[in-house]
Amino acid sequence: MEYLRELAEWSQPAFAALLLLTFFLAYEAGVWIAHRSAGSHEKPPEGVNVIVGGLLALLAFVLALTLSYASARFSERRSGALSEVNAISTAWSNAEVIGHPRGKEIARLLEDYTKVRLAFVEAGRDKARIDNLNKTTNAMQSTMTGHLAAIVQDQPNTVSTALMKSLNEAFDAATTERFAYDRGLPTQIFWLLISLTLLGAAALGYQMGFGRQRPRLLAIVLMLGWTIVTVDILDLASPRIGAFRTNSDAYQWMLQSFQSGVKIPPAPARAP
Numbered sequence: 213m214e215y216l217r218e219l220a221e222w223s224q225p226a227f228a229a230l231l232l233l234t235f236f237l238a239y240e241a242g243v244w245i246a247h248r249s250a251g252s253h254e255k256p257p258e259g260v261n262v263i264v265g266g267l268l269a270l271l272a273f274v275l276a277l278t279l280s281y282a283s284a285r286f287s288e289r290r291s292g293a294l295s296e297v298n299a300i301s302t303a304w305s306n307a308e309v310i311g312h313p314r315g316k317e318i319a320r321l322l323e324d325y326t327k328v329r330l331a332f333v334e335a336g337r338d339k340a341r342i343d344n345l346n347k348t349t350n351a352m353q354s355t356m357t358g359h360l361a362a363i364v365q366d367q368p369n370t371v372s373t374a375l376m377k378s379l380n381e382a383f384d385a386a387t388t389e390r391f392a393y394d395r396g397l398p399t400q401i402f403w404l405l406i407s408l409t410l411l412g413a414a415a416l417g418y419q420m421g422f423g424r425q426r427p428r429l430l431a432i433v434l435m436l437g438w439t440i441v442t443v444d445i446l447d448l449a450s451p452r453i454g455a456f457r458t459n460s461d462a463y464q465w466m467l468q469s470f471q472s473g474v475k476i477p478p479a480p481a482r483a484p
Contacts, residue, residue: 224454228443231406235435238410239417246421255422264419271412275441278405282397282448289392289451289458293333296385297462300326303378304470310371314359318379321359323470325352329386330463332393337452346390353383397449405445409438 300322307319332345360379364372413435420431447454 224443224447228439231442232435232439235409235413235438236432238413239431239435242414242417242419243421244417245414246418260419264415267408267412267415271408271438274405274408275438275445278397278401278445279441279448281401282445285392285395285397285451286448286456286458288395289389292385292389292392293458293460294462296329296382296389297326297466299378299382299385300329301466301469303375303382306371306375306378310363310367310375312363312367314363315375318356318359318363318375321352321356322382323467325349325356326463326466326470328352329389330460330467332390333458333460333463335452349386353386393451396451397446402446405442409442413438 304319304322307315307322309315328345328348332342332349335342335345356379360372360376364376416431416434420427444456447456451458
């Protein structure tokens with residue numbers, strides 16, 4: 213499957229063309245087998261229609277199941293990114309208003325931390341770069357935790373507790389997002405989908421191989437639909453290839469909000 217992933221990363225249309233060609237060859241193989249065994253018969257043997265119908269129904273079920281799985285993985289990454297941004301925003305606000313020099317340092321580190329998290333989301337399939345970003349994330353979390361420990365010792369109050377809670381939530385969100393990016397479409401499910409599609413195409417070709425008229429154009433349209441759905445499934449389930457990538461705009465918005473800082477307005481005048 214790794215070679216197919218590399219092909220999909222290089223060119224998604226090329227990957228789709230390869231799948232469509234493979235499905236069509238399986239269909240033609242089924243037609244050829246039917247033609248060799250048809251003899252004088254113009255109709256498929258009894259029971260073939262039932263078997264082919266059941267196989268195509270099973271294929272439709274597997275397509276729907278894997279599409280739902282892939283969509284859930286995509287939604288998991290997207291919601292994880294939004295949760296992480298919200299957690300960082302809360303931690304940054306608490307660090308800014310805590311009134312401790314180390315709080316200002318934590319806020320500054322959170323700004324750099326957000327850039328690292330943005331780079332992680334936008335990273336491609338360069339494993340060395342991803343590993344380096346994860347190490348940087350862990351190091352920055354340790355540094356901020358050290359500053360937090362000093363703040364809690366100096367100011368053991370509810371404000372410090374709130375900062376500790378918000379930082380923990382931000383760090384937990386990073387772990388959740390990393391886990392979501394490590395999960396893709398399992399290899400067994402992918403090959404199950406490809407194998408069933410090939411078997412369905414061959415069975416359909418065998419069914420259509422009997423008789424003089426063979427709706428080849430409609431068969432190609434059907435296999436084109438299978439190809440599109442299969443490519444979309446792999447795209448949705450893969451966090452770092454394809455067109456369906458996790459949107460990083462929320463991290464960009466967070467970096468823009470950091471530039472405004474926290475400004476304390478003058479106290480409102482008391483009514484006479």
